[in-house]
Amino acid sequence: QAIQKTDTPNLDLLPAHIDLVGAEIEMINLNNREYKMKAVLEKIKDQYDFIIIDCSPSLGLITINALTAADSVIIPVQCEYFALEGLGKLLNTIKIVQNRLNPELEIEGILLTMYDVRLRLSNQVVEEVRTHFHELVFDTIIQRNTRLSEAPSYGVSVIMHDANCKGAINYLNLAREIVKKNGLLKEEENIDTATL
Secondary structure, three states: OOOEEOOOOOOEEOOOOHHHHHHHHHHOOOOOHHHHHHHHHHHHHHHOOOOOOOOOOOOOHHHHHHHHHOOEEEEEEEOOOOHHHHHHHHHHHHHHHHHHOOOOOEEEEEEEEEEOOOOHHHHHHHHHHHHHHHHHEEEEEEEOOHHHHHHHHHOOOHHHHHOOOHHHHHHHHHHHHHHHHOOOOOOOOOOOHHHO
């Protein structure tokens, strides 16, 4: 079984493997190649409240599969120089997927990441993205944070690594924002951050 239990309650993981490198080439000649991930997820989706697919920045066949299988997509945008160019290409790809493969696909939101308040460029990217995409942009911004980048090397989430660092707090705030946006939590309820 490829799905692994984790030390975090109610969280399973299906890690990537080096063999995925050749997956796109192997899929090229398959019928319905864009629907392979969707077919697999259909078999297990009722066992989970959420299934989060973390894609590489490329717009290859695996990413197309993920978009075809997904209900919604979170678009991360680094607060760096070429961010808007990449965002435009991804939005175009999402539109194509919506028109041809998955008309139900919604944009959950645009998430600004790698933000450094000290850098003028970071602030310009935030301003430009918010100006062009308004309510599509999450209020939460993921700031650059050393503890955030350290966590994967220890094989743990940033919450388990250092729940009080800026990166962990940013991601907890994002989780709250998504839960609230989707009406999954009443206004007066509290979220137990240990379970996120």
